[in-house]
Amino acid sequence: MALIIEVNHLSKKFNDIYAVNDLSFTVNQGDIYGFLGQNGAGKSTTIRMLLTLIQPTSGEINLFEKKLSTHRSQILQQIGAVIEKPDLYKYLSAYDNLSIFAKMSGIKVSKQLLMDQLQMVGLKERAKDYVRTFSQGMKQRLGIAVALVHNPALIILDEPTNGLDPQGIADMRNLILRLSREMGKTVLISSHILSEIELIANRMIIIHKGKKIVEGNVAELLDPAHTFIEIDTLNNTHSKQLLLQSKWAVFLQQHSGMQLMMNKTEVPLLINYLVAMGVQILSVNSSHSLENYFLSLTMQSRHVEAFAN
Amino acid sequence: MIKTLRIIQVLFALLTGFVCKAQDVNTLIAKVKFNIDKVNDYQAIARMITNVSFLKVPDADVTVYFKKPDKLKIKNEKGISFVPKGAVSINLNNILSGNKYTAIDAGTDKIGNTVVRVIKLLPEDDNADVVLSTIYIDETALVIRRAKTTTRANGSYQLEMNYGKYAAYGLPDKIIFSFDTKDYKLPKGITFDFDDGTQNNKTTEDKAKNKTGKAEITFSSYLINKGVSEDVFK
Amino acid sequence: MLKLLQIELFKISKRPRTYIAFIAVAAIVSIFQFAFKVDGQSYMDLMLQNVKDTFTFDRVQAINGYFMCYIILNTLLIQVPILIALIAADSISGEANMGTLRLLISKPVSRTQIILVKFAAATVFTIFLLLWMAITALFVSLFIFGIGDMLIFRTKGDESQILLITRDDIMWRYYAAFAYATVALTVIAALSLLLSIFAENSIGPIIATVCIVIVCTIISNINVPIIDKNIKPFLFTSYLVGWKGFFYIGTDIDGKTIKGSLENWPAIRNSLFILIAHIFLLVTAAVMVFKKKDILS
Incomplete structure (x- = not known):
């Protein structure tokens, strides 16, 4: 194509x-x-x-x-x-x-x-x-x-x-x-x-804020089974390298950790993979869907706007 | 030999001067006036060259109209011409009209090779505009070769005349009219002029020199006593 | 390029503001004509006040169509930059203001082309405006006031002069003067165009253009030697009135005018070169600035 x-x-x-x-x-x-x-x-x-x-x-x-x-x-x-x-x-x-x-x-x-x-x-x-x-x-x-x-x-x-x-x-x-x-x-x-x-x-x-959060098929991204995950490890740079070699794509790296999008069922697999690779995980948050995430961004920016005003 | 000739020449000149003086300048003026009086009117074709420092004009083809006793008009039928106001005095009648002056003999002078008699005319009227006229008469041809006039209001002017085939009527072929001009000054702030950078190349000496204007009128033909309509003088 | 120019001219022709300039010119010209028809003699008397004593001349003939046109141009060519700016300063800023600039730039037309076409259109507008001035100020005046020899009143340095040009020696001077004025006003168009790139509505660049012209004109007319020598030559406004040079007829040493001659052709030619150099620099600057500009409107 x-x-x-x-x-x-x-x-x-x-x-x-x-x-x-x-x-x-x-x-x-x-x-x-x-x-x-x-x-x-x-x-x-x-x-x-x-x-x-x-x-x-x-x-x-x-x-x-x-x-x-x-x-x-x-x-x-x-x-x-x-x-x-x-x-x-x-x-x-x-x-x-x-x-x-x-x-x-x-x-x-x-x-x-x-x-x-x-x-x-x-x-x-x-x-x-x-x-x-x-x-x-x-x-x-x-x-x-x-x-x-x-x-x-x-x-x-x-x-x-x-x-x-x-x-x-x-x-x-x-x-x-x-x-x-x-x-x-x-x-x-x-x-x-x-x-x-x-x-x-x-x-x-x-x-x-000028950066890509996520890119992909709409159906997949908005699949309720998909979840938005934030992982923080002891060495995020190293972890990202490892993840890039895996099937999971990191779409955002912040100082506090990495953000990934995946099916809920895959979360244990991801943790296993990282542990197997010797990564020391500090936290894993699997809180909301993309829709919720996008909504939270909206809320965030509104809060900022509200403060600014 | 040459010296002797000189002395004879001078003596002769003095003698003729004395004789004429004896003849009375008024008689001489009357003779000149007789010729002039033959002209009742004329219409002449002429070319006028104006030379005044602030005027940049081309030569103009003009028609000069005259009618007795004192009407004179210089007209440019095809365009605009600046005609000096004093130029009406090229009509010699104006100078010699009437007998309201005292003529005083002022001896002889030379214009070119011609010996001329110099006569000063003092108006009897103390309030007349003309203060003094000096005329230079060619006694053989009985024509006025030069006239200088000093006026109260219009400065002084001078006429210089050359005669040809109309001498019998006292009409010149060429007149050089010199007159006083003031500096021309445009009202300030009216023009935004293009400054081409050539402005200050004139010295003050040049400016002072150009205070006299000149108009040179060369006549090519006269139509004498054929009648001139009053309308042209309006 | 030609197609783009057609489009640009079509747009200009459809804008009401385009015709403001033409109406303004017609209005100013007819006011002049009316005033001179009614009381032109007063003006003549003012100009001739201190030669009246020494000279007589045919006054009616002095106020003719040729003279009128000169008088009108003398005044009008100082105001016309505003009218040129009205269109040229709107070239880019107007599109930005309307929001059409985005669409324009996203078309397969280079920015250089856009500027050049805008400039060409402003030039065409200038030419048309001057043609209109020629029609109203010259030909209509000739119709109303007739033809005749022309008097030019001029201050040269610290002396004043009266020049007389015979009627058969005038027309070519007007053609040349209008051509020169076109070049001079095209500088204004180029300046306005450059300024219009920086703004998102046309008011700013129009005012900026007019201010620049007015300030420079004032400086150009301060007759102080230090300004004459050091500043004047670098101001384009010093050359805007160069069209008058075509009416400064050449004379011989006796002050007699020479038909068909110019007093100082090299000065006019140099002015033309300087104006053309201005146009070139301004348009080049406009292209360069516009190429780099981010369109955020």
């Missing part, structure tokens, strides 16, 4: 703060890839780096198996994106907006193509109306039309359901599923709501 996105050790520093810190992940062809994290987790910064809006401080991005830094133009032709709000030229009509961005994407533009596109998002009747008269939902749909007009292979949607009513959210979800299933598009969708990703994505990543 072709790798559509391959991000290796990507970092972005603003002043002295890492917005994205040593982030690596891959998106395969046909994936609906959920990009999950709190506001300020580094989702937007990552997406902006994928779209060349922001230059990485370090690390490498490959898209369609080509280096983004050297094949920018070629790669961007195959990407359609809605970044944050679907902002468009308010003083132009829906048709003109679509036409401009289609031309900029380097495709041959016909009236038929543009009208078909507008029809797809249900804006055919409003083609000649100024965007400034549009509701948030209509702008979102027009933004989608702009993202899709040049028939890209990869679609990047940054918080596409923001500001939409429940019906709009449902419509968006259906559209994304259709793009993936019927048209074989690869979709990267960011959100701060786990349930939203859970409903449509097949793979996902959770990032927090």
Whole structure:
């Protein structure tokens, strides 16, 4: 299966703060890839780096198996994106907006193509109306039309359901599923709501404070049987080395220990393995599911916000 | 030999001067005026070259209109021309009009190779603008070759005249009119000028030298006594 | 590139603010024309107040279309930078403010291209604005006031001059002057464009551009030798009024004007070079800054 996105050790520093810190992940062809994290987790910064809006401080991005830094133009032709709000030229009509961005994407533009596109998002009747008269939902749909007009292979949607009513959210979800299933598009969708990703994505990543927490198949990660484990040992560095050689993946190492995700039934096996390798275990906590963990992150950041306020 | 000739020459000059003096300068003026009076009006085509330090203008083709007794107008039909106000005095009638002056003989002088009689005219009216006129008359041709006028309000000016085929009418072919000009000063802050860096290359000496303006009028043809409409003087 | 420029011009043409500049020019010009039609003689009298005693000249002819255009340009070309800034300073900041910059950058178009196209569009706008000025200030004035010889009132160093250019020697000077003004105002456009990269709404760069122009113009007009020699040559505003150089007709030693000549063509040419160098540097700086910029809007 072709790798559509391959991000290796990507970092972005603003002043002295890492917005994205040593982030690596891959998106395969046909994936609906959920990009999950709190506001300020580094989702937007990552997406902006994928779209060349922001230059990485370090690390490498490959898209369609080509280096983004050297094949920018070629790669961007195959990407359609809605970044944050679907902002468009308010003083132009829906048709003109679509036409401009289609031309900029380097495709041959016909009236038929543009009208078909507008029809797809249900804006055919409003083609000649100024965007400034549009509701948030209509702008979102027009933004989608702009993202899709040049028939890209990869679609990047940054918080596409923001500001939409429940019906709009449902419509968006259906559209994304259709793009993936019927048209074989690869979709990267960011959100701060786990349930939203859970409903449509097949793979996902959770990032927090610019770092990867976990990446994997949604079904597996959200399996209630899976548990979130924190292990602290006498020598965490050595332990991590050992774990990396095992079948269990460590996705986060902190000074207090390591965090792993696994099926509950595997916890004794893990402990046995470490003991057999001579590791002296200080503590093992197997407290909650990923969902709970993500929720705790949310709570944490809210607490911080509450304190800050 | 040469010395003797010189002495004779000087004696001759003195003698003629004496004779003329005896003839009375008023008679001489009357003779000159007789020629001038033959012209009731004229319309002349001329070229005017203005030389004033602050004026940068091209040569202008002008038409000069005159009508007795004292109407004179210099017109540039095709464009704008700066005409010195005193230039109306190129109409010699203005200088010699009436008999309201006292003519005083001031001897002879030379303009080029021509011996001329110098006559000072003092207006009888103490309030007249003209304080003093000095005219230089070519006694053979009976024309005024030079005229210097000092006025109360308009400074002094000088006329230098060369004659040709219209000499019989007392009309010159060429007039060089010299006059006093003030420095031109634009009201401050009106223009934002392009400073091309060439500004301060004039010395103060240059500036002082250029206080006199000149207008050189060369006539190519006159239409004499064919009638001139009053409208042109409006 | 051409396609991108078309898109950019299309966007500019659809914006209401584009037409503010054209309306402003038309308004200022017609106010001038009205005022001079009604009472131009007062202005003439003011300019000629201390030659009135020595000279007479045909006054009606002096206020003609050519003269009017010069008077209007003299005033207008000081204000036009604001109008240019209105569009050029909005180039990047406006897109950032609207949120469209994200989309623009994520298209397969290089940032260098974006800046160059924005600059080209601002230049086209400048050209159109000057064409509009030529139509309103020159051709409409010629229609209203007629043609005639042209008087130029000028301060050169510490002396004042009156130049007279004959009517058959004027038109080419206007074409050259408008061409020069285009280059001069393109410097403003380039400056605005550079400033617009740093901001996320257009007000800041517009004000910054105008402030820079005003401050530099004031310094350019301080007639103190130390400034004249050490600072003036380095201010682009010293060269903005260089278009007037085309109306400083050359003279011979007697002060007689020479038809078709310029008093100091090398000075005009040097000014042009300096302005073009400014454009080149400003646009290069804009490209470099923009290439490095993280789009966070």
